[in-house]
Amino acid sequence: MRPILIAGLLLGLIAQASIAHDPTINRLLASHCAQCHGTDGYAVGDMDSLAGESAKDLREDLRDMRREDQPENIMDHQAIGYTEEQIARIARFYASLPDDRDDLHENDFEDPEEDEEDEEDDDHDH
Amino acid sequence: MTINRRQFVQGTLLGGLAGLVPVIGRAQAAERVVVIGGGFAGASVAKYLRLWGDDRIDVTLVDPNPNHVSCVLSNLILTRQLELSDLSFPLSELDSAYGVRVVQGTAVGLDTAARQVQLDNGQQLGFDRAVVAPGISFMDVPGLDSAKVPHAWIAGSSTLLLRNQLDGLTAGNTVIMTIPAAPYRCPPGPYERACLLADNVQRAGGGRVIVLDANDHIQAERETFERAFSELYGDTLEYYPAAQLEAVDSDGLRVFTSQGEFSGDVVNVIPNQQAGSVVRNSGLTDGRWAPVDPVTYESALQEGIYILGDSQGTSQPKSAHMASSQAKVCADAIIRAASGMPTHHTERLENITTNSACYSPITRDQASWLTANFALDQGTGNMRLSHIGASDGWDRESYRDMFDWADNLFADVFR
Numbered sequence: 001m002r003p004i005l006i007a008g009l010l011l012g013l014i015a016q017a018s019i020a021h022d023p024t025i026n027r028l029l030a031s032h033c034a035q036c037h038g039t040d041g042y043a044v045g046d047m048d049s050l051a052g053e054s055a056k057d058l059r060e061d062l063r064d065m066r067r068e069d070q071p072e073n074i075m076d077h078q079a080i081g082y083t084e085e086q087i088a089r090i091a092r093f094y095a096s097l098p099d100d101r102d103d104l105h106e107n108d109f110e111d112p113e114e115d116e117e118d119e120e121d122d123d124h125d126h
Numbered sequence: 127m128t129i130n131r132r133q134f135v136q137g138t139l140l141g142g143l144a145g146l147v148p149v150i151g152r153a154q155a156a157e158r159v160v161v162i163g164g165g166f167a168g169a170s171v172a173k174y175l176r177l178w179g180d181d182r183i184d185v186t187l188v189d190p191n192p193n194h195v196s197c198v199l200s201n202l203i204l205t206r207q208l209e210l211s212d213l214s215f216p217l218s219e220l221d222s223a224y225g226v227r228v229v230q231g232t233a234v235g236l237d238t239a240a241r242q243v244q245l246d247n248g249q250q251l252g253f254d255r256a257v258v259a260p261g262i263s264f265m266d267v268p269g270l271d272s273a274k275v276p277h278a279w280i281a282g283s284s285t286l287l288l289r290n291q292l293d294g295l296t297a298g299n300t301v302i303m304t305i306p307a308a309p310y311r312c313p314p315g316p317y318e319r320a321c322l323l324a325d326n327v328q329r330a331g332g333g334r335v336i337v338l339d340a341n342d343h344i345q346a347e348r349e350t351f352e353r354a355f356s357e358l359y360g361d362t363l364e365y366y367p368a369a370q371l372e373a374v375d376s377d378g379l380r381v382f383t384s385q386g387e388f389s390g391d392v393v394n395v396i397p398n399q400q401a402g403s404v405v406r407n408s409g410l411t412d413g414r415w416a417p418v419d420p421v422t423y424e425s426a427l428q429e430g431i432y433i434l435g436d437s438q439g440t441s442q443p444k445s446a447h448m449a450s451s452q453a454k455v456c457a458d459a460i461i462r463a464a465s466g467m468p469t470h471h472t473e474r475l476e477n478i479t480t481n482s483a484c485y486s487p488i489t490r491d492q493a494s495w496l497t498a499n500f501a502l503d504q505g506t507g508n509m510r511l512s513h514i515g516a517s518d519g520w521d522r523e524s525y526r527d528m529f530d531w532a533d534n535l536f537a538d539v540f541r
Contacts, residue, residue, distance in 0.1 A: 022473050024178070024458060031174070031454040032481050034538045035447050036531055039177070044537050045530040074483050074497045077515025081481060081499025089477070 029086055030093040036074075041094045042101040052099030058091035156184040157464035160243050160253040162233040162404055164189035164217045166196075166446040167259035167435025170453035170539045176224040179461040186227040186251055188243065189217055194540065197312065198446045198484075199532050200281040201322050204289050205490055213281060215540035223541065233260070236408040238428045255460055257423075258410065259434040259449070260402025262311050265414075267397045271376035275393045278319075279311060291392045292323070297331025302381050302390035304371050305339040306398045309415075311436050311444045313346035314496055316396060318486035321351070323394070324359035325489060335362050336390065338369035338383050340398070346443075347486065347516050350494045354520065358489065371395065401437035415439030420502060420509045421478055422459035422469050423452060432456050440509050442500055443482055450539050451480040478502035480509065485528035493525040 030041070033050060037043045041050030050058065065071070065079035066087070079087070098104055157179075161172045164187055172187045196213040203210060220226040231245035236256060243251040264277065278288040295301070301323050305316040320337045327333045344351045344367075355363050369385040380389040400406065400414035410416045410425050416433040417426040420440050425431045434456055435449035442448050455478060459469045468474070483497045495517045503510040517524060 022471070024462070025473055025477050027178070028454060028458045028474075029477050029479065031458075032451050032479060034454075035450050035481075035535050036483060038534050039173075039538050043534055045533050047530045047534050071515055072518075074495055074515070077497045077513060078481060078483065078499065080515070081501070081513040082479070086477060086479070 026089040026093040029082075030090045033090065033094075040097055040101070040104060042104075050094040051097040051101070051104075053091075053094055055088075055091040055095035058094055059088055062087040062091065156182055157460070158184045158252060158254045159186070159257060159460060160251045160255075161185060161187045161257045161259065162236070162243060163259035163261060163402070163435070164191070164194050164220075164228070165259060165261050165435060165449065166194075166198075166535075166539050167261075167449035167453050168257065169194060169215075169217065169220060170450040171257050171259065171432075171434060171457050172220055172226045173224050173539070174454055174457035175460060176220075176226055178457060179464070182464060183461060184227075185225075186229055186253075187217060187220060188229045188231055188233050188245065188251065190230065190232045192217060192230055195281040196446070196532075196536065197279070197281045197315075198535065199528075200278070200285055201315070201319050202487060203281075203285050204278070204292060204319075205322055205325065205487075206289070207490065210282070210286065215536060217540075219541055233258075233404045234407075236404060236410075236431070238408065238431060241430070254464075255430045255432065257432045257434060257456065257460075258402075258405050258408070258416075258437065259453075260404050260437060262399040262436045262444070263402050263406070264397040265400055267371060267395060268373040269376055270374040270395055270397065274376040275374055275379070275395050277396050278394060279315075279396045279399075288392070288394055292326050295327060295330035295333065295392065298333050299327065299330065299391040300334040300336060300389070301327055301392045301394065302336045302338065302379075302388050303394040304369070304381060304383070304396055305337065305341065305345075306396050307340040307370075308345050309444060310396070310399045312484075313443050313445070314351075314484065314486045314494075317344055317346065317351040317354075318488070319394070319396075320363060320365075321354055321359060321486075321488050322490075324362045327362050328359075333362065334364065334390075335359070336388050337363060337365045338371065338381065338385065338388065339365065339367050340370050342368050347494055347496050350486075350488070350516060350519060354488050354494075371397070399436075401433075401439075405433060405437045412439065419507065420452075420455070420480075421475065421507075422463070423456040424459070432460065441511075442480060442509050443498065445482050445484060446539075447484055447535060448480060448482040448498075450535065451482065455480065475502055475504055478509075479512075483531065485524055485531055487525060487528065488520040491525050492520040492522050493528045494520040495524055495527075 043049040062079045065076045068076045175183045193214040202208040235244035276284040276288040278285045324335045369383040373382040418438045423432045436444040480500045485493045485495045497515045499513045500509040501512040
């Protein structure tokens with residue numbers, strides 16, 4: 001079971017690397033959310049957690065914020081600071097994490113299979 | 127730095143595997159990184175080097191104190207809404223949670239040739255790479271004795287001294303504060319301080335707050351603070367722009383500036399600032415600050431030495447949130463470099479960003495906020511402000527949100 005899983009992971013990675021998808025770039029981009037939303041997106045207090053959210057929801061929320069005609073809160077403004085592609089990368093990273101921090105193992109992020117799913121992007125307006 | 131395509135592909139593949147598949151053996155010994163300073167920059171980089179780098183990176187953090195006392199929210203100590211203990215974070219948590227070796231001591235020197243950090247107790251710490259994040263140091267002001275005229279700009283005993291002096295205010299007293307020439311730590315901070323000093327004076331029965339700003343105008347959230355100064359504190363607060371501090375009479379509580387002489391009952395002088403002394407003494411500065419490559423935060427002057435937070439000399443604001451953001455870029459870069467992966471390939475360069483968000487209490491129950499994003503300008507190699515936003519004035523909701531913001535920032539850095 002385990003060798004097959006690893007082989008699958010390796011293939012996925014090689015495929016990713018060959019199209020220059022560097023696996024730590026999404027993590028780095030997403031880490032700048034952590035100062036407010038917690039390490040790996042597990043927030044404390046009343047702040048929204050991001051870990052385990054669907055990539056589509058995160059992407060749509062952030063895109064709506066960055067397109068606000070009159071940005072009025074911190075997140076409207078923060079979202080404007082990122083490109084749509086960066087938003088998609090950040091969303092993909094948080095979607096790859098479990099809802100519950102206890103289920104998190106560092107370096108587990110970015111299951112390539114889940115990535116494939118996220119690539120089906122339904123809104124292509126730029 | 128140039129990387130050919132083959133190196134790039136190899137680097138990406140190997141590094142990617144090392145990062146994602148821990149079952150693959152690690153041939154080389156762990157990279158030894160010494161971090162000088164356990165503030166927002168230093169604690170963040172130590173934590174994230176271990177979190178992301180795992181056992182590939184051996185991290186030692188050096189700080190003179192067992193706890194870091196946060197400047198964030200520390201103006202609320204002056205209003206007696208918070209105590210120092212509320213803002214003190216034990217650095218030992220970085221050891222128990224992430225395996226960062228924490229050494230209590232003051233780094234007095236950095237031998238870049240021998241790759242050693244010298245501590246005041248004579249101890250030497252060898253490193254492959256060093257991250258230097260000691261925060262600010264103050265420039266000399268003639269006549270200034272900080273034991274009598276506190277700065278309260280490095281949170282701790284100085285903050286308590288100013289609070290105790292403010293506790294003694296009576297009706298009709300005058301408080302003077304001076305604002306340093308930019309760049310300085312926390313752009314909105316002095317104006318937030320001015321508001322809360324005025325609040326203190328009003329609660330003591332009324333009096334004057336004289337704000338002497340070395341800059342030509344308010345440096346952050348200008349509309350908000352101009353409005354607060356006139357609408358909330360107009361009877362109390364007098365704001366003097368372009369007032370360069372020349373000298374202080376620490377016993378007579380007089381301040382001499384390019385706009386004249388002022389005397390008060392409590393004086394809060396925040397001197398001009400520069401990189402921490404270990405940065406300046408190690409050949410890492412050009413002027414007041416240390417030039418770095420913001421793709422890695424590696425010194426422009428010394429290979430393998432990285433400077434983060436308030437001491438670094440990019441155009442990014444010197445704030446806690448920003449320091450932590452920079453630390454993540456640096457941690458990623460160090461792990462990549464130690465793993466033989468590229469740091470300056472297009473995909474990474476296109477995604478070098480940092481951000482900042484902060485709240486400022488304007489009264490004891492209302493706050494404003496400010497947010498900024500930076501992105502790498504690949505043409506100049508510098509960070510460029512990509513967006514900035516600020517609240518329309520201040521409100522109670524923002525004051526409540528401020529504590530959630532701070533709690534998450536503290537947790538991301540120190541826990």
